[in-house]
Amino acid sequence: MPEKQPTADEPHTANEPHAANEPRRAHEPHAANEPRPAHEPRRAHEPRRAHEPTATEPIRTDGGRVTEATPSIQEIPEADTVIESKDLTVHYGDVQALQPVNVRLPEREVTAIIGPSGCGKSTFLRCLNRMNDMVDAARVGGELRFRGKNVYDGDVDPVALRRRVGMVFQKPNPFPKSIYDNVAYGLKIQGFDGDMDARVEEALRGAALWNEVSDQLDSSGLALSGGQQQRLCIARAIAPDPEVILMDEPASALDPVATAKVEDLIDELAEQYTVVIVTHNMQQAARISDKTAVFLTGGKLVEFGDTDRIFENPENQRVEDYITGKFG
Amino acid sequence: MSGAGGGVDLSRAGSNIPAGRNLAVRAVFFTCALITVLTTFGIIVVLVDGALGFFREETLFGLLSGVLGGLLSGGPAEAWAAARSGLGVQVTVREFLFGTDWSPIIRPRSYGVIPLLWGTMIIVVGSALIALPIGTATAIYLSEYADRRVRNVIKPTLEVLAGIPTIVYGFFALSFITPIIQRFFPETGTFNAAAGAIVVGIMIIPMVSSLSEDAMSAVPDDLRNAAYGLGATKFEVSTDVVVPASLSGVLASYILAISRAIGETMAVTLAVGMQPNITFNPLEPIQTMTAYMVQVGISDVSVGSIGYQSLFAVGLVLFVMTLVMNLLSLWVKSRYREAYR
Numbered sequence: 001m002p003e004k005q006p007t008a009d010e011p012h013t014a015n016e017p018h019a020a021n022e023p024r025r026a027h028e029p030h031a032a033n034e035p036r037p038a039h040e041p042r043r044a045h046e047p048r049r050a051h052e053p054t055a056t057e058p059i060r061t062d063g064g065r066v067t068e069a070t071p072s073i074q075e076i077p078e079a080d081t082v083i084e085s086k087d088l089t090v091h092y093g094d095v096q097a098l099q100p101v102n103v104r105l106p107e108r109e110v111t112a113i114i115g116p117s118g119c120g121k122s123t124f125l126r127c128l129n130r131m132n133d134m135v136d137a138a139r140v141g142g143e144l145r146f147r148g149k150n151v152y153d154g155d156v157d158p159v160a161l162r163r164r165v166g167m168v169f170q171k172p173n174p175f176p177k178s179i180y181d182n183v184a185y186g187l188k189i190q191g192f193d194g195d196m197d198a199r200v201e202e203a204l205r206g207a208a209l210w211n212e213v214s215d216q217l218d219s220s221g222l223a224l225s226g227g228q229q230q231r232l233c234i235a236r237a238i239a240p241d242p243e244v245i246l247m248d249e250p251a252s253a254l255d256p257v258a259t260a261k262v263e264d265l266i267d268e269l270a271e272q273y274t275v276v277i278v279t280h281n282m283q284q285a286a287r288i289s290d291k292t293a294v295f296l297t298g299g300k301l302v303e304f305g306d307t308d309r310i311f312e313n314p315e316n317q318r319v320e321d322y323i324t325g326k327f328g
Numbered sequence: 329m330s331g332a333g334g335g336v337d338l339s340r341a342g343s344n345i346p347a348g349r350n351l352a353v354r355a356v357f358f359t360c361a362l363i364t365v366l367t368t369f370g371i372i373v374v375l376v377d378g379a380l381g382f383f384r385e386e387t388l389f390g391l392l393s394g395v396l397g398g399l400l401s402g403g404p405a406e407a408w409a410a411a412r413s414g415l416g417v418q419v420t421v422r423e424f425l426f427g428t429d430w431s432p433i434i435r436p437r438s439y440g441v442i443p444l445l446w447g448t449m450i451i452v453v454g455s456a457l458i459a460l461p462i463g464t465a466t467a468i469y470l471s472e473y474a475d476r477r478v479r480n481v482i483k484p485t486l487e488v489l490a491g492i493p494t495i496v497y498g499f500f501a502l503s504f505i506t507p508i509i510q511r512f513f514p515e516t517g518t519f520n521a522a523a524g525a526i527v528v529g530i531m532i533i534p535m536v537s538s539l540s541e542d543a544m545s546a547v548p549d550d551l552r553n554a555a556y557g558l559g560a561t562k563f564e565v566s567t568d569v570v571v572p573a574s575l576s577g578v579l580a581s582y583i584l585a586i587s588r589a590i591g592e593t594m595a596v597t598l599a600v601g602m603q604p605n606i607t608f609n610p611l612e613p614i615q616t617m618t619a620y621m622v623q624v625g626i627s628d629v630s631v632g633s634i635g636y637q638s639l640f641a642v643g644l645v646l647f648v649m650t651l652v653m654n655l656l657s658l659w660v661k662s663r664y665r666e667a668y669r
Contacts, residue, residue, distance in 0.1 A: 131556065136475065163559035173550035176573055185568070186558035233554070240558065 082107045082244055082274045083128060087142035090123050090132060090299070097123045098299040100142060105291070110266060110275045112289035112307065114282055116322065120299030121278045125246050128276060129165040130158040146244075163190055166237035170249040172229035174221030174236070179204075179213050182221040182232055186240035199239055206272075207235035208265050227258025234265060238273070245269060247277040251284065263288050282323060286311050294319045375647055378640025381632075383421060386414035418634065424641060430604040430615075433624070433635040441645060443604035447521070447614035451596055454525025454610065455532060455589045460582055462529075463536025464571075467578070470537065471544035472566045483538075490534035498598030501527035506599070513611055519601025522610035527599055528592050532585040539584065543577020544570050576664030580657045587653035591646065593618035617642050 083105040090098040098120045105111050113121040123132065130151060132138040143150045151161050166186075174182050183200045192199070200217070204210040209231040213224070221232050230250060237245055247266070251259040266288050269275055279285050285292055285307065292307040296318055303310060303319045314320045340347060381387035386394060391414040398406035419439045427440015466486070470479055501523040509523060510516045547570050555565045571578065601613030602623050615623075621639055629635035 129557065131553065134553070134556065159559050159561050161559075162557060167553075167557035169550060169553060169557070171550055173548075173554045175551060175554065175569060185555070185560075189558065189560050189564050189568070236554070236558065 080106045082147060083276075084145040084148075085124075085127075085142065086145070088124075088127060088144050089141040090120070090127060091139045091141070092135065093137045096299060097138075098127075099301070101301045103293060103301060103304050105274065105276060107274050108270060108272070109290040110270045110277060110288055111291040111293060112285035113276065113278045113293045113295065114280065114285045115295035116297060117280065119295040119297050121293075121295045122248055123299065124293075124295065124301075125248055125276060125278045128244070128246055129162045129167055130156075131162075131167065133158055163240060164242050165244040165246060166240070166242035167246040168230070168233050168237050168248070168250045171253050172226055172233055174224070174229050174232050176220065176222055178218045179221050179224070179232060180217040183235050183239050186236060190240055192240070203235040203239035204232075206238050206269070207231045208261065208268075209235055225258070227254050227261060230254060230258065230262060231265065234262070234269075238269070242273070244274045244276065247275065249278055249280060252280065259284075282311075294322065296322065372647075375640055375644045378637060379644040382634070382637035382641040383417070383419050383424070384414065385416040385418055390414060418637075419641075428606060430620075432638040433627070433629060437634070439638065441617075441642065443606050444615060444617045444620050444642060445645070446606045447600065447604065447616040447619070448590060450521050450610065450614060451525050451528055451592070451600070451616055452586055452589045454521070455529035456582075456586055458526060458529025459532045459536050459585055459589075463533045463581070463585070464540055464578065466533065466537035467540035467544055468566050468571070470541045472562060472570060486534040486537055489530070490538070492531075494531065494592065494594040495598070497527050497531050497595040501595060501599035509611070516611040517601070517613055519599065519603075519613040520611050521600050521607075521614045524596045524600035524614075524616075525610065527595050528589050531592065531595060532588050535585045535588060536581050539581030540574070540578045543574035543581070546577070547573045576661050579660045579664070583653050583657040583660065587650050587657075590649050590653065591618065593622060597622045617646050621646075 081104040085101045085103050087100040087102060088098065089096065089100050101124060113125060115121045126132045127140060127144055128146075128151075132140060140152055144152060146161065146165065149156070151158075163186075175185065177185070180200055183203050184196055187196060187199055201210060201214075204213060209228060212228060213232075216223075221229065224232060230253075234245075234250070250266075251262045254262065263284065266275055266277065270290070277285075277289065289307045291305065292310040293304040294302050294310065294314075294316075296302045303314055303316045310319065311323060314323060337343070377388045381390065384391075391411065394410035394414050395407045398408075398410040424439050424441050426442065427438060428442045429438040429440050430443045431438050466482075470482060474482065502518070505523040505526050506516065506518060506520060509520065516522075551569050551573060552565050555569045560568065596616050597619040600616065600619060602615050602619060603613045604615045604620070605612060607614065621642055624635055624639050627635075
């Protein structure tokens with residue numbers, strides 16, 4: 001498929017091809033490198049902001065070669081940034097799973113990472129808490145800064161990082177222990193010696209599970225339904241009060257009702273935590289996220305920005321094709 | 329060729345399927361399976377019957393032939409006499425199980441099996457103290473820590489260790505372990521319990537580590553990732569997640585290893601000597617049940633003598649002990665199977 005190469009000289013025009021059922025607002029061309037309007041954190045349950053015009057992406061050049069427009073790290077003001085990647089790459093053996101990624105993830109917002117299978121979205125997510133360390137053949141290049149500190153520096157203990165960046169996985173994976181012990185585990189290994197009962201209750205309430213399990217805290221976490229198990233895993237992740245919660249397709253193994261509950265929960269979590277969620281469900285990304293990062297085949301971050309804008313008015317032709325279901 | 333129900337012909341004859349072959353194949357396979365069952369049954373009968381000969385004057389077969397012979401030659405009265413003499417008590421079960429002196433061949437004879445049981449228990453406890461911690465740690469290392477290259481060296485080495493003939497372990501104990509013990513404790517004799525326990529311990533390490541590692545490797549990575557994602561260290565993942573989740577397999581490996589230590593024969597016969605001895609001192613010679621059976625088996629006791637009969641009684645005790653361990657292992661496996669899906 002011919003790729004559109006948006007450049008500063010070729011602003012988008014209103015008559016680009018677009019999805020038939022999706023009337024698209026006329027796109028206003030604007031100058032390159034124009035600073036974006038100041039970022040406003042979204043308050044929970046506030047209706048999504050209307051689409052705002054955004055700056056055309058500045059061109060990144062690699063060795064003098066003009067590359068496909070990669071989203072600018074200027075998208076998010078530095079003060080609100082929790083995680084920032086600079087030319088982050090991942091190789092699995094000889095295969096490059098991630099092309100240089102430059103992105104800033106905003107605090108207390110939900111950032112969705114979408115893209116077709118094998119596009120590197122999970123790889124990127126697993127860089128954020130160094131779960132890629134577990135894969136023998138994985139090599140990470142570039143920088144990934146968590147609150148300004150490159151987590152791939154030699155003096156970083158991935159264990160310490162993971163205590164501040166929690167994770168929820170695709171398949172619910174409660175420990176074969178009681179519900180209580182599942183939630184308490186993170187606190188226990190971190191040496192928490194306060195009121196454990198209160199923290200467990202708080203985490204279970206935070207995961208909207210307390211009312212369903214308060215009378216059976218001693219029964220096995222495996223006895224719960226799939227959706228309950230996933231909320232238990234979320235409770236387990238938030239109990240130690242991390243700053244960031246990574247979610248790797250957390251609802252893909254759940255039925256629609258359980259999915260809806262988890263999505264509501266993610267909305268609430270964003271009041272307190274920075275949430276980064278990988279999903280292959282674009283409707284889900286549109287529903288729950290404030291920012292969206294689109295990876296396309298080859299491990300390339302192609303577009304990053306406000307979710308509303310990405311879904312209504314993507315700058316990259318391939319992103320538009322992907323979002324409208326023409327491929328992927 | 330349509331039958332009462334009509335429709336297509338799906339009968340065997342109509343479909344050209346060779347008749348009878350299925351049945352023959354089934355019979356061959358069943359016979360093979362039956363051999364093991366019959367052998368087990370035969371061994372149990374021989375053991376129990378021989379043990380009966382130890383406790384009573386006659387074995388079951390001897391008793392039956394005596395009674396039948398009496399019945400044929402002299403009528404019921406003679407048969408009754410044969411039965412009474414055949415059922416006469418030779419060794420009481422009470423003396424056998426609770427007596428503390430074992431000397432069935434040398435006068436004054438006594439038939440308390442406790443010294444042999446004690447010898448076996450010293451070997452079992454001593455070897456378990458060595459093999460269970462080392463084997464478990466090895467399994468955790470292989471499953472959680474070792475990278476592929478190290479694994480590829482250690483795993484085959486363990487398999488070699490498991491394949492060494494036990495008689496070689498016995499020589500190893502005599503020629504290597506005992507001299508080392510003697511260097512630290514010069515009063516140690518050539519035969520001593522410690523060398524036997526150590527060598528049996530080394531022998532069963534591969535059993536513990538290999539079976540435990542299989543169980544640990546079967547723990548889904550999802551569980552490990554959950555713990556790593558919460559900031560658990562490798563050690564915490566191993567002890568809090570992997571070992572509890574694989575507990576059934578780990579415990580089963582312990583039980584099988586202990587069962588092996590109970591039945592271990594050649595190495596302990598060479599290493600620990602032939603002196604039935606209730607002692608806490610591991611530097612003294614002892615005798616295990618198996619070593620006693622070797623001693624009698626290669627000696628010149630005559631068939632039918634009490635020394636010969638004692639083989640069956642001791643063998644029966646061994647059989648019951650290993651049977652209990654096997655049943656325990658089955659129970660543990662089913663009891664803890666639901667540790668993860």
